[in-house]
Amino acid sequence: MNDGPLIVQSDKTLLLEVDHPAADACRKAIAPFAELERAPEHVHTYRVTPLALWNARAAGHDAEQVVDALIAHSRYPVPHALLVDVAETMARYGRLRLEKHPVHGLALSTSDRAVLEEVLRSKKIAPLLGPRIDGDSVAVHPSERGTLKQALLKLGWPAEDLAGYVDGEAHPIKLNEDGWQVRQYQREAADSFWHGGSGVVVLPCGAGKTIVGATAMAHAQATTLILVTNTVSAHQWKQELLRRTSLTESEIGEYTGTRKEIRPVTIATYQVMTTRRQGVYRHLELFDARDWGLVVYDEVHLLPAPIFRMTADLQARRRLGLTATLVREDGREGDVFSLIGPKRYDSPWKEMENQGWIAPADCVEVRVTLSDDERLAYAMAEADERYRFCASTPAKTRVAEALVRRHTDEQVLVIGQYIDQLDELGDHLGAPVIKGETRIRERERLFQAFRDKELRVLVVSKVANFSIDLPEASIAIQVSGTFGSRQEEAQRLGRVLRPKAGGGGARFYSVVSRDTVDQDFAAHRQRFLAEQGYAYQIVDADDVLREDRPSADS
């Protein structure tokens, strides 16, 4: 029997005992081909999925290495079937290659004719292909490059895209490392993206994904299209780029609901891109407006379906995806793989925290008990009203107030889902509320005031879920959320994870109504973070209030 830190399960998960002396070596060995699924305190779970194996294959690892790593670190014998499966799955990647062809432009070629014959027989594949060139290759309509890759992935024969990229319109971009430096992991992430051609970089919120984007742009030295989630985030990208690179105001354009500027570096929102009028995407021409050398997708896990379709047509351009998590609530991880590209860089949250790149955070779940009247009303509420009812109980307002009072010296964000609840909170706390209807200018003013510590408490709706850079916020109080959305929870925690000037930690409170669907949803939401190693401590609302009262009285 071996004494390794790894246990291989029959469902292709790998359990890594983190306290084992050889855990680090083992983590390094398996990271290329296994996706970290859960990272709680003692045993981390990795999963060997076909996508992960193909990611590894794309990064140049072969099956032999994978099998060796498994056997070398495994405590118990590795099931033979799993080894065979690993070898077979990995062998599937690269049997088909997309390559440039002097006559036909683009060709799908193979080293294994049987595989080509198999995919040619598929009804979904046939229309994407042109005439057969010879026994081992077939012409591909260049416009179907993305769709073909998607379809091949579905068939389990992912194609290796060796057809290269257009250089795009050259545009000088330099990093402006003045008083700051690109962190090592940011550089590694940008480099490994660049060598891979296209792909996704996974970094926790607060780890400076914008810098990774900027570094990638400095590599590309070409016009760049940046797609972000919303207008505020677009502004932030712009500010960040102005600060970190040689780009000037006149070189960066915003393509949002209000402004339609197309400049060498253009930042557009998903919302604008997916606006339709009379069934037509009106802003599609943006993709062709310039000869983009790089397309950056911020928050890839939120990429809406129409953008996927548009991206399918952009396969000749370099694509960089940035995200904190590849978990998609809609399960379209495969499309990210085939259309944006394989994962190029990944780093577990806790590790970043240990290195001081993100603030250490405590997560606390505060459980409030509904009053008897409320419980009765809850029991009688319609099923689709129940969550709203228990999530916006007045008891939560009291707890939020107590928590805000508890942290008098810190910047506090109160985050919620329901506007009336937020308005009420705003009234009680004497804090401004930022919600969907708040004007962009007003929002930015408030955010700036918050950054400058003129405002201590800010109540925000889900508009502030993403990409709002509020470095000094150290306390977040979540009173309600979008049902059981795991990534929302991660994003909200991300709001307080930026390293603090004082080096202090962050705290994330989630206020939950006991014995209701709120608690069920909360459990689901917390799963991602719990799996990332953030242990939720549970406290009773009564304890919070009791603690609060003496200080309030005094």
Place this chain on the structure above:
Amino acid sequence: MSVEFADWLRGRDDEELRALVAARPELVTPVPAHVEGLAARAVTPSATGRALDRLDRFALAVLETLVLLPAPADLVELRDVLARGLRESAAGDLEAALSGTLRRLRGLALVYGPDDSPMPAPGVREALSPPAGLGPPAADVFRHHSPERLAEITHDIGAGHRDGEVPVLLGDPAVVERLVTEVSPQARAALDELAWGPAAGRLANARRAVRADTAQSPIEELLARGLLGATGDETVALPREVALYLRDGRLHRDLLTSPPPLRGPERDAALTDRTAAGQAFMFVRAVEELCERWSFDPPGVLRTGGLAVRDLKRAAQVLELPEWSTALVAEVAYAAGLIVASGGVDGEWLPSPAYDAWRVKPGEERWAAVAGNWLATDRAPGLAGERDDRDRLLNALTPELRRGAAREVRTATLAMLAAAGPGVAPDPASVRDRLAWEQPRRRGAYRDRLVDFTLREAEQIGVTGLGVLAGHGRALASGDTAQAAKLLGPLLPEPIDHVLLQADLTAVAPGPLTGDLRRRLTLAADVESTGGATVYRFSESSIRRALDAGQSGEELLAMLAHHSATPVPQPLNYLVTDVARRHGRIRVGTAGAYIRCDDPAVLDQVQADRRTVPLRLRRLAPTVIASRSARAALVDGLRAMGYAPVAESLDGDVIVSQLDARRAEGAPPARPVTLVGGLDRDVVAAAVRAIRAGDAAHRARRPPVESPGGQVPRSPATATISALQQAIRQGGRVWIGYLDNQGQATSRILEPARMEGGYLTAYDETRAAVHRFALHRITGVSEVSDGG
């Protein structure tokens, strides 16, 4: 039987005879009375066949060559013929191999006679027909041709010869050569096909008259020239002389004097042992999991005796194994007697008491038990899920999966793996080739499949690892299961008694758990993944399940704290306390009726009254008493005690009722089952008589009586029926005339029992059995005088 053979046998010394019967044990069951008896038994087709089945490719080739050479065979010629058929690489060792093989064949009494001119033993020639895949000699092929046909062929191939001299002509290689060169290339290709393959084929209208110059097809060209002869209406054969010419004088090709080598990659023995042990562990666990699951949710036994496809699929899902592998798990558990079909019409597949004994043994012994039974079973689990030759689905666990050859092929295949040497993983093709060489008479696509099954299953069960026979597998293959268990033991993970509890509500058992802890954890948490370790996830429902099973929240937490290496994480603590807090807060029970009264004092009084004991009252609240009696009984009882209760409807309204109009509260009694129409008394009586008659006939085997002679009775149909009806009522005997199935008029003496649907059921004394007679075939009835 030849006297010389018996004499030769008698001349063998005792040692040689002992070796003979040891190698051919079927010769002495039962022990023959004398050597003639032994010789007589040795030459029987079945005994010879079994001896031949054990021969390897080379020995068989020697024997075939001997059979085909003109007797007495000359050693030199024998060697020359064999040498022509050898594969080039094997040419060197012929001399030694031949003399060794001849000695072996003599030892088996398949060859006898003087050393320099060996003869095949009697019976061998017949048993080896057709030898070396050759067709019958031309003389046999053309024996049954009509003289006209022979004349035509002779005319076409050798004008000038006498009619019917086809065999003579074909005996001349020059003639055959001429004929073969003159046919079309397609016909030549067909000939080459037949030359080494089966020398016979099917052909519609094989005896057609064809002439060389009018032949329509390649086959007709051959038929016209006698290169192919009809051996039946729809069969043709290639005459032996033609085949020998086509084979260039060789009887065999690619012959090897020693077994072909087993090729394959070499692997590190420690690694393969570990891999096999890992698989062994998984397999034992799969067997256990299946049995556990079927303990609570057993699948039904199909009418054909197997396991339904749906149930197999479900089991596969639970075990997370492919279906073939699940079928193997079920089959092996069945072979080891761990699961059996419970009896009865609606039988179920259930674990047997043997399972309970097996379950508590150490892992290695459990494995040895299942693996040993896999090796010994005469079933072919690999066939489950396939279709038989009648295109019926073969279910797992059906009797249909029994295959006589399964066990033998399995043993032989494992022997091959053992022969491959340590660390070598022979590839399946070379195993099949080797087996084909060792048992050429038993080869075939079907056996090749059994070999493939064995290799696949051996890997699955953990007998082999990465294709290499593991140390414990080697012991198992040699029949030493105890040694196999001993070797496997140290390779299996040690059971542990602690788990790692984590804040994300999972528990990880980093190895197999001890039985008790495992049962407790399985109760309180859901298994999320299995393998070397087990991951459990706690959820509200799983905790509730543990509480339902009678544990309290504190007990559960104490158990977890005891078995956890680290403190119980807070979220888990909260989860357990939360569920425990709510568990059982609402109680549900059944009651027949209740007593409600706004004044608790009255209820106190009712409860204190000893006469209420039979009403089985239980105070639920100060103002409510529940009773297990029905409402009406409760009202009566209370009235008898002097109270004045009123009945209440479900909505709380008072039911106004008259004393004499009570109604039952319970469910209506089941209606008695009545048969529509009913049986009339005569039929009942007749049925009983028929049963008695049949029973008596069965016990006493009444001898059939002579059917009466004389004129078979004839009577009009209406008279016949009324006479029979009367006989049924009175229980008498009648003499009838009856046209049997062949239309023969027979006469019978009957005791009629019942008449319905145009048939008469009666005890037939002339046949001493109960039969049914078609009324329309009864030609007449007359009375029988008693004493017949």
